Amino acid sequence: MALHQEKAYTIEDIYSLPDGQRAExxxxxxxxxxxxxxxxxxxxxKLSHRILNFIDAKGGACEVFPAPFAVxxxxxxxNYVEPDISVICDKNKLNEKGCNGAPDWIIEIVSPSTQRVDxxxxxxxxxxxxxxxxxxxxxxxxxxxxxxxELDQKSGQYSFDDAIPVCIYENxxxxxxxxx
Numbered sequence: 001m002a003l004h005q006e007k008a009y010t011i012e013d014i015y016s017l018p019d020g021q022r023a024e025x026x027x028x029x030x031x032x033x034x035x036x037x038x039x040x041x042x043x044x045x046k047l048s049h050r051i052l053n054f055i056d057a058k059g060g061a062c063e064v065f066p067a068p069f070a071v072x073x074x075x076x077x078x079n080y081v082e083p084d085i086s087v088i089c090d091k092n093k094l095n096e097k098g099c100n101g102a103p104d105w106i107i108e109i110v111s112p113s114t115q116r117v118d119x120x121x122x123x124x125x126x127x128x129x130x131x132x133x134x135x136x137x138x139x140x141x142x143x144x145x146x147x148x149x150e151l152d153q154k155s156g157q158y159s160f161d162d163a164i165p166v167c168i169y170e171n172x173x174x175x176x177x178x179x180x
Contacts, residue, residue, distance in 0.1 A: 010077040022068065025080040026117075026125055033082070034113045039139050043109050044084050046179035047137075051087060054172050062089040062104065070098030071106075073129040081122070084109045087168070102130035105168050110138040123147065133167040137176065144176060 008028030017023060022033040036044070044066050052064045065086045073079040087105035088094060106126055108118045118136050126134045127149050134147040142160040148167040158164045160176035 008078065011072070011080050012077070014080050022082065024082060024117075025078065026121055028078040031117055031121075034111065036084075036109070036111065040084075040109045040111055042180070043137060043139065043176075047107060047174070047176075048085055050174055050179060051085070051172075054169065058171075060089075061091070062087050063091075063094070065099070071103060072098060072100050073102060073125065075100050079125070079129075081125075083107065089168075102126070102132075104131070105133040105135075105166075106131050107135040107137060110136060110140070112140075119145075135164075142176075 006029075009025055009030045010028070011025060013030065014023060014025050024031045024033060048064050048066045054060075055062050055064065065088065067082045067084050069082060069086055071081045071083060071086055073081060083103065083106040085105075085107035086099060086103040088099050089104045090101075093099050093101045093103075108114070108122065110118050123134065123136075127147070132148075132150040134149065136145040136147075138144070144158045144160070144162075144164055146155055146158060146164060146167065148155045150167065154165045154167045160180075163173035163175050166172040166174065
């Protein structure tokens with residue numbers, strides 16, 4: 001007797017979704033995305049602005065892309081994500097469709113519908129894909145979980161009132177409460 005097997009979805013299925021419906025694809029599994037709320041969008045804009053200002057002031061080469069921005073993590077047809085913020089330092093990963101490969105830094109703003117995915121599935125996926133740094137910003141608990149996948153020196157949980165050290169930038173700390 002054959003075992004029941006779930007369908008493995010591809011990027012083609014993501015592109016076939018009705019207009020306005022957003023979803024991510026991780027290892028062939030589709031995760032629908034709810035529209036973000038005002039607080040979520042405010043954090044995305046303020047964080048993106050803070051990071052971009054730092055990069056510009058230092059004459060850096062990295063680019064900041066807020067969602068919706070396509071990231072093809074494994075350069076296959078089974079993985080497509082739209083992180084809330086992607087920082088990409090290797091221009092060779094960028095094309096007209098988005099980023100092919102792992103961004104250097106990903107920030108996800110947690111919402112009730114994405115919590116399980118952000119804290120577990122994406123954590124594992126981003127680490128195994130080669131993301132150097134991953135932040136999970138939780139507006140409900142006012143905490144930021146930092147994962148320094150590259151050196152594991154600054155990993156930990158921080159509050160919105162803490163000066164949170166950015167792992168990929170030596171001289172950048174971000175205090176979320178200052179942005180709100």
